Amino acid sequence: MEFCNLKAQYAEYQVEIDAAISKVLKESRYINGPEVSELESALTAFVGSQAIACANGTDALQLALMALDIGPGDEVITTPFTFIATAEMIALVGATPVFVDIKEDDFNMNPELIEAKITSNTKAIIAVSLYGQVSDMDEINVIAEKHNLTVIEDAAQSFGATYKGNRSCNLSRIATTSFFPAKPLGCYGDGGAVFTNDKELEEKVRCLRNHGQVKRYHHGLVGINSRLDTLQAAVLIVKLKYYEKEITQRQTNAAYYSELLNTKVQTPGVMEDKASVWAQYTIRVENRDQIQSALSEANIPSAVHYPMPLHLQECFANLGGKKGDFPIAEKVSRQVMSLPMSAHLTEDEQDLVAQTLKGQP
Ligand SMILES: *Cc1c(COP(=O)(O)O)cnc(C)c1O
Numbered sequence: 001m002e003f004c005n006l007k008a009q010y011a012e013y014q015v016e017i018d019a020a021i022s023k024v025l026k027e028s029r030y031i032n033g034p035e036v037s038e039l040e041s042a043l044t045a046f047v048g049s050q051a052i053a054c055a056n057g058t059d060a061l062q063l064a065l066m067a068l069d070i071g072p073g074d075e076v077i078t079t080p081f082t083f084i085a086t087a088e089m090i091a092l093v094g095a096t097p098v099f100v101d102i103k104e105d106d107f108n109m110n111p112e113l114i115e116a117k118i119t120s121n122t123k124a125i126i127a128v129s130l131y132g133q134v135s136d137m138d139e140i141n142v143i144a145e146k147h148n149l150t151v152i153e154d155a156a157q158s159f160g161a162t163y164k165g166n167r168s169c170n171l172s173r174i175a176t177t178s179f180f181p182a183k184p185l186g187c188y189g190d191g192g193a194v195f196t197n198d199k200e201l202e203e204k205v206r207c208l209r210n211h212g213q214v215k216r217y218h219h220g221l222v223g224i225n226s227r228l229d230t231l232q233a234a235v236l237i238v239k240l241k242y243y244e245k246e247i248t249q250r251q252t253n254a255a256y257y258s259e260l261l262n263t264k265v266q267t268p269g270v271m272e273d274k275a276s277v278w279a280q281y282t283i284r285v286e287n288r289d290q291i292q293s294a295l296s297e298a299n300i301p302s303a304v305h306y307p308m309p310l311h312l313q314e315c316f317a318n319l320g321g322k323k324g325d326f327p328i329a330e331k332v333s334r335q336v337m338s339l340p341m342s343a344h345l346t347e348d349e350q351d352l353v354a355q356t357l358k359g360q361p
Contacts, residue, residue, distance in 0.1 A: 001340055001349050003301040004182045008344035013238055020234040033230030039237050040193075046160075046240065049170035049195040052205045053228035057156040057178025059209070060192040061089040061126070063226060064152050064174050067194075067204040070095050070123050077117050078126040078154075079109040080309040080321075081329040086128055086154050087310045095123070097319065099311050101326040106271050107131060107282070107336075110328075111139035115147075124150045129158030129168055131305070131338075132184060132250075132279035133270060137163055137171040150174065156192075157279035159185050160247050164273045169195040179236060184250065184277040185243050187232040246343035250278040253345050257281050260354035266335075280305055280338040288337050291360050298356045303338045 002008075010017065024033060036053055043051035054060050070076060072094035078086055080099040087097040100113040107130045114125065125144055127135040137153070144151045151172035155161075158168040159177045169175040177183075179191030194205045204221070207214060212223030254276070258267040266284040270276050282305065285291050295302050309329040311321030323330065339353055 001300050001352070002342070003303060003340050005340075005342045005344040006181060006186070009239075009342065012344070013242065016238045017235055020238050021231060024231050024234045030230050031227055033233070035230050035233040035237060036228055039228070039233040039240070042237060042240050043193060043195075046243075047167045047169045047195055049167075049175065049197050050202050052194045052196075052202060052209065053233060054192045054194060054205075054209045055226040055228060056190040057154075057176060057180060057183075057192040058085040058089060059224065059226040060156075060176035060178065060194045061085060061152070061154060062092060062224065063194050063205050063208050064176050065089055065093045065095070065124075066208050066223075067201050068124060068150055068152075068174070073121060074123040075119060075121045076124045076126055077114060077122060077149075079128050079130075079329070080311045080326050081107060081306065081333065082128040082130060082154070082310065083156070083306065084310065084313065084315075085156070086126055087316065090126070091316070096121075097310070097316070098122070099321070099326060099329075101328050102332070104328050104332065105269055106133055106135075107332060108133070108135040109140070111136050111143060114140065114143050118143075118147050118149070122147065122149060124152055126152045126154050127172070128154040128156075129161060131268065131276070131282050132158050132161055133274055133276040134158055134161050134163045134168050134171060136271075141172060144172075152176065155195075156180075156183060158277060159183065160243060160277045162275045168277075169193075170197070173198055174201055179232065184247070184279050185236070185239060187235045187239075189229065189232055191228050191232040191236065192226075193228075247277050249343040250341065251275070253341065253343070253350065254278045254281050256347065256350055257339065257354070260350065261357060264354075264358050278341055281341040282336050282338045284332065284335040285337060286335065287360070288335065291357065292337060294360050295353070295356055298352065300353055300356060301340060304336060305338050306336075307333055309333050
């Protein structure tokens, strides 16, 4: 069984994807080819916010922070229960990540804990939409507005998700996503995008992702090289056409898991007003090692997102985080495990996962 069945997905769209790749090869416009702006238009129409494609989701965060002039002396509030890139990019631009604990029901940042962490140096809040479900963006936006902060949504796992009818990536001033192959909408290598409806920020991100260039060999800003490859754009144009259908299938698969498993383990909840794209289907168990090895013996892959919260990571030792600082993040990091999930997961596979799980004490 595949954890994320990219082989079956490719087989379904193979004719179109092969043709799209072949067209790029024939035209040989590998950087800034026409597919890149075509993809940006399609992403913009899908999300409702202007897309700027870039090389990966980590760069997208860096570009957003750079466009907001966040750097040394600034603080950015975020969650300790996320992939490293979120806090890593805050530190990389020279700012300080400031963590707040998460909510036990959806694993996302607890808005009630934010205000206590705001100082005169706070510039932004990065709300991560973990496992495919967006944070409490209304509450977070209200706090940000009151204190004149910018909200960045790290939507690397939630592209396509909705909150009160609006899409993830269109719920705050600026947002970022990733098209890493295993994300809900993935390309065939690295890819990402920044989203904003703020024209000035859009122009700045476009400039920063291409060496700060304003016209050929004239550089207005110190930027980075973070363009999206034409080949990746061509793949994404095809996959985006089928993405809505895939989201529905992921939701069906998640509902079936919950139906099979909710008497056995703690299954993930979807909050009111929200629709998840199920980047991960993540359960909570007390005997994780044992369950993972039982699944592994049955050739069922599983994963832990994430075993160590960021305040306890060696690279952030300088921030002085210690055990006990964020009790919910620490507790769930010992309990969570993700089961195979994709639009191409079959009912038979899910039955096998459930049967194996239920055979455990
Ligand atoms: C995957 C991910 C990223 C980074 O995306 P890449 O494309 O791998 O650089 C950032 N934040 C979160 C929450 C992610 O899951």
